Amino acid sequence: MSTPPELVPSWSALPPDARLQLLDTAFLRVRNGCLIMPVLGLPGSAWLGALGLWPQSITLWWVAALCLAGVAWYVWRLWQRDRPRLAHTGDAALLAIWLRRVPALAAVYGALLMSVAACAGPGAPFEMRMAFLSGAMMVLAANATHQSAVLAVYQGFFLSGFAVTLLSVPYVFPEHWLYLLPMYLLFAVFFRNARISHQFFVRNVELSERFRAAKSEAEQALSVKNQFLATASHDLRQPVHAVGLLAESVALRNRDAALAGTLQDLRQGVQSLQWMCNALLDLSRIEAGAVQARLQPVALAPLLHEVATLLGESARARGLALRLRLPPVGTRVQADPMLLRQCVVNLVHNALRYTQHGGVLLAVRRRAGHWQVEVWDTGPGVAAEERERIFAPFTQSHNAARAADADDVGYGLGLAVVARCAELMEAPLGLASRLGRGSRFWLRLRSAAASEAPRGGAAAVAPQGSLHGRCLVVEDDPQAAAGWQQLLQDWGVQVRCAADGAEALACLAQGFAPQAILCDQRLRSGESGFALLQRLQALCPDAALAMVSGEWDSPALRQAEEEGYLVLRKPVPPEHLHALLRQWLPDGA
The missing domain is CATH 3.30.565.10 (Histidine kinase-like ATPase, C-terminal domain)
Incomplete structure (x- = not known):
């Protein structure tokens, strides 16, 4: 069933790239037909030679076919030269020139193809004349599908070939042309098939363009989503991290038995939020292709x-x-x-x-x-x-x-x-x-x-116990810093919090000697947390160090991991933090 005309876009409505693609498809078929035509004439020539028949017109046909093959190859090279320019600039005038050249070449190809029976002449055996004419008509039919990517190309090929056939049938078949001519008139149906095939080409190109546009929009939306998640990752993890620390601190300080169950529910809810936040952001990054395995x-x-x-x-x-x-x-x-x-x-x-x-x-x-x-x-x-x-x-x-x-x-x-x-x-x-x-x-x-x-x-696994030791935390977010301060103190750790490098160095200058240092990677002052951590390591060579970040992947974090530093991703679960400090602090129980 053919596609309803109202659903098929016109040739002029197609984008320039699509028209170039269709013209390229039709021209390729014309070029190949011109190059193959002399080869396909070999069996018929051998047949004529075997019968001792070789009209001068066959020689002329061969010379014309070889010349047309050379012209087709030359014109194709010109097309290959102009096509990048057309694809880049969309030159309408140059495209119009090629929309005249290719149909003209196809018209010459069709006329020469359908003249082979006439060149054999009425003196050839009837079977040979029928074979020549039927073979040419089969080629005419086959091209209804391949050349019709641009309807004007097949139109030139078909009309010239069909005209030569109508004019040559009385000459080639002087005794039978009244019977053969009505039959060959039925071959006009090929042009209708070419129109249907052309509509199929155009419709598929239009659908491809729609798909490409939809794919581009989807990729752009995905890129925006990934960019949003990457930008929001730090800001989203930061409050969840602070809430987790504060909830753990409140639960440890609670002395009211009536609140114990509620606080335990709060801790579990915060923990679920932390896991969900991490899993959602991690999955988004992995599916976006932002994670590469380094085996x-x-x-x-x-x-x-x-x-x-x-x-x-x-x-x-x-x-x-x-x-x-x-x-x-x-x-x-x-x-x-x-x-x-x-x-x-x-x-x-x-x-x-x-x-x-x-x-x-x-x-x-x-x-x-x-x-x-x-x-x-x-x-x-x-x-x-x-x-x-x-x-x-x-x-x-x-x-x-x-x-x-x-x-x-x-x-x-x-x-x-x-x-x-x-x-x-x-x-x-x-x-x-x-x-x-x-x-x-x-x-x-x-x-x-x-x-x-x-x-x-x-x-x-060993049970959790109290901790003893000294820890320096560099954190510029006030809520997160309060969470660090309260929770580490509740665990028995002597803790100092600094908002930037200057405050951290001031703590050391006042005599505070940390055994563990936790440093945020992105500081609001624009200071590099990793550079600060390296500086603190030089001043406190015996301290255990870790980067803490709400980001998943960045050049600084990758460099830190490659150089052997521990990187903790926010939100850091309190039980993970406790287990880590229990290993780091020498006085931990």
Whole structure:
């Protein structure tokens, strides 16, 4: 069925690039036809030669076909020279010239093609004359599809060829032309087919242009969204970070038993907000292609121990046992350390969130030259029909959603982040589960060079205790600085907060000797937090240092990580911070 005329745009309504594309398609077909025509005449010439027939007109036809092939090639070279100019400037006058040249060349091609039977003459055998004329008509029909990208091109080809056919049939078939002529008049239907084919070309070009425009708008919208998230990331994480610190401090200072439950709900709500904020921003960055995997040998045991330590307090708050089974000392895998840590953290946190009783096991197994990191839980499990889509964004298992607390149901982002990170590292990711018994998520990593040692048994994470020591925090946001100050003091840490480098150096000049330094990366004064951290390291060589930032990726953060500095992303969960300081401060209990 042809496309309704009112739905097909006109040739003049097409953008210049589209018209150039269609003209290029039609011209290519004309050029190829002109170049191939002398070759296609070889079988007929051999036939004439075998019969001892070789009219002088056939020689003239051959010479004309070869000349036309040379002209077509030359004109095509001219087109290749002018086409970039047309694409760049859209010169309407030059395009009009080519819209006359190509149909004219097609008209000569059509006339010469359809004259081959006339050149053979009425003296040739009837079968040969019919074969010549029928073959030419087949070429005329075939070009109705290929040349009709520009209707004027096929129009010139068809009309000239059809005219030659009508005029030559009485000469070529003097005894049968009254019977043959009506039959060949029916070939006019080819022109109607060419119009339909032309409408198809134009319609598809229009749809392609619409798709390109829609794609461009979508990419622009995505770019704006990514730019917004990148700009808002720091400002969004900053208040969430401050609220988390202050909520933890209020809970520690509370002495009213009646408020204990409410404050615990507040802490869990803030923690859920922190995880959701991190997962949403991380997933957005990964899907925007802003994260590239940098594969390198990674020591597996320290990374897993760090994750278990960071999430130990979260497990204890839920009444769960978080157990750790480390691989042999020296085990190394080929991975991106940041992406691997993010995968394991999200898997363990996901297991803790949906496990009501029992515990979670973080373990490593050897599998056919690979190391398989596994997270076991005793949660509700995942139904078989949900396993294919559970790693998609905003997707949750119905059983897990029912098992989770009302204020901790999540938004189905954690496993999506894991899937994207695993894909970037080209690490297989899988799930095995039994309803009512629990689940096992696994991530398989290629083995890197390692020094073997006896495997350690399963170990529980040490409980949280009070801290003792001195810490310097460089933070220019007043709310975040207040959160740092109150929480660290409640933990028993002597803390000094500075808004910029001058205040930090003044603290040192007053005799404060920090054992740990936490420095924000983006300071409002325009000062580089990383440069300040390097300066503080020179003045306090024995202190442990870390960058703290609401951004995910920046040249300063990448440089800091490449030089071996620890980078903490806001919002920093209080339990993670406590576990870190317990390792850093020598007097920590």
